[in-house]
Amino acid sequence: MRWLESPAALAEALKELAPALAAYPIVVRESRDEDDPVWWSASAVVGERYVAKYAWSEPAALRLAHEIAMLDALPIPHLPEVVASSTDPVLLVTRVVPGRALFDIVDSVDLDDAGRQLAHFLSELHSAATLAGVEASVGALRPASLPPVSTDVLRERFVQWTLPEQRPAVLAWCDWADEVLATPGPTVLVHGDLHGGNQIWDGDQLRAVVDFETAGLAEAEYDLRCFPGTGPGVELLTATQRHYDHLTGRRLSMPRVMAWHLRTVLSDALWRSEAGVPLPDGRTPPAWIDDLTDRFAALGINPL
Structure with a gap:
C-alpha cells in the first residue's frame, strides 16, 4: 500500500488513477491541523462534480483503505457512488451528492x-x-x-x-x-x-x-x-x-x-x-x- 507524500501530490495521483479527471480544477477542503498522523488526510472537490479523499501518512491511509473496502463490499442503499479507487496510491473518488x-x-x-x-x-x-x-x-x-x-x-x-x-x-x-x-x-x-x-x-x-x-x-x-x-x-x-x-x-x-x-x-x-x-x-x-x-x-x- 502506498500513500501520498503530501497534499500537493494529489494532482499527480489523480493523473495516475483517473486521467479523465486530471484536467479539472481541484479545490482542497480545509483539513484538521493535527500533529497526530492518524489525521493526516483530507478531501478535495474535483471539477465541482467529484470528491477525492486522500492521505499522507500510514495511519490515515489505513483508515481510508478500510473505507474503500467497505464501500466496495456494502450491499445497501444511500452510499456515495464510487468513481475510482486505489490503494496504490490510496485514493478514493466519489461523485458529488447534491444536498x-x-x-x-x-x-x-x-x-x-x-x-x-x-x-x-x-x-x-x-x-x-x-x-x-x-x-x-x-x-x-x-x-x-x-x-x-x-x-x-x-x-x-x-x-x-x-x-x-x-x-x-x-x-x-x-x-x-x-x-x-x-x-x-x-x-x-x-x-x-x-x-x-x-x-x-x-x-x-x-x-x-x-x-x-x-x-x-x-x-x-x-x-x-x-x-x-x-x-x-x-x-x-x-x-x-x-x-x-x-x-x-x-x-x-x-x-x-x-x-x-x-x-x-x-x-x-x-x-x-x-x-x-x-x-x-x-x-x-x-x-x-x-x-x-x-x-x-x-x-x-x-x-x-
Missing part, C-alpha cells in the same frame, strides 16, 4: 419522517446478512475505531472544565454509564460516526451517508450515539428508535444509547477544550452539561 448536511436542515424537516429514513438505513446496515456479506468480502471485521474516551479519563480530566456544582452529577453519570454498558450487547456492523455532518439530505430526503473510515463491529445503540444532540430536543432519536424497532423486531435500549451519547459528548468537549478548539456551537462545556441534563429528563432517564 446539505443534516445539521443544516434538521430544524426544517419532519423529524418523524427523517427518523423513518434513518431507521431504514440502519436496519439494512445492521442486518446479519449485511455483516456476513461484508466479512465474506473483506474478512473478519474489527471493532469500530476511535471510540469515545473511557469514563476514567472523563472523571480525571473532564471535570475541571465544568462548574463546581456540576461535578457530582458528571461523576455520577460516569458511574451510571459504566453500569449500563458493563455487559456488552450483541454486535452488528456499524457506521461508527453517524453524526449529522456525515449525512447528505436533499430537501427532506436522505441521499447518502458518507465517511465509512471507522465502520466496524459494535452494538446497534452505538450508531445512535450522536442522535440525541441532533435537532431540537430528542425527537429525532425517539422517532428513529420507534421505526427501527418496528422494522427489525429488535428493541433498541435507550439507556445504552444515552450512555454512549454521554461518553461521546464529554469526549468531544474534552479534546476540544484541552486543544483550545471551540466547541462546534461556540458554547462552553458547562452549557453542554445542561443540555445533557435536559436530554435525560426528556427521555425519562435518571442517571443519578
Whole structure:
C-alpha cells in the first residue's frame, strides 16, 4: 500500500488513477491541523462534480483503505457512488451528492419522517446478512475505531472544565454509564460516526451517508450515539428508535444509547477544550452539561 507524500501530490495521483479527471480544477477542503498522523488526510472537490479523499501518512491511509473496502463490499442503499479507487496510491473518488448536511436542515424537516429514513438505513446496515456479506468480502471485521474516551479519563480530566456544582452529577453519570454498558450487547456492523455532518439530505430526503473510515463491529445503540444532540430536543432519536424497532423486531435500549451519547459528548468537549478548539456551537462545556441534563429528563432517564 502506498500513500501520498503530501497534499500537493494529489494532482499527480489523480493523473495516475483517473486521467479523465486530471484536467479539472481541484479545490482542497480545509483539513484538521493535527500533529497526530492518524489525521493526516483530507478531501478535495474535483471539477465541482467529484470528491477525492486522500492521505499522507500510514495511519490515515489505513483508515481510508478500510473505507474503500467497505464501500466496495456494502450491499445497501444511500452510499456515495464510487468513481475510482486505489490503494496504490490510496485514493478514493466519489461523485458529488447534491444536498446539505443534516445539521443544516434538521430544524426544517419532519423529524418523524427523517427518523423513518434513518431507521431504514440502519436496519439494512445492521442486518446479519449485511455483516456476513461484508466479512465474506473483506474478512473478519474489527471493532469500530476511535471510540469515545473511557469514563476514567472523563472523571480525571473532564471535570475541571465544568462548574463546581456540576461535578457530582458528571461523576455520577460516569458511574451510571459504566453500569449500563458493563455487559456488552450483541454486535452488528456499524457506521461508527453517524453524526449529522456525515449525512447528505436533499430537501427532506436522505441521499447518502458518507465517511465509512471507522465502520466496524459494535452494538446497534452505538450508531445512535450522536442522535440525541441532533435537532431540537430528542425527537429525532425517539422517532428513529420507534421505526427501527418496528422494522427489525429488535428493541433498541435507550439507556445504552444515552450512555454512549454521554461518553461521546464529554469526549468531544474534552479534546476540544484541552486543544483550545471551540466547541462546534461556540458554547462552553458547562452549557453542554445542561443540555445533557435536559436530554435525560426528556427521555425519562435518571442517571443519578
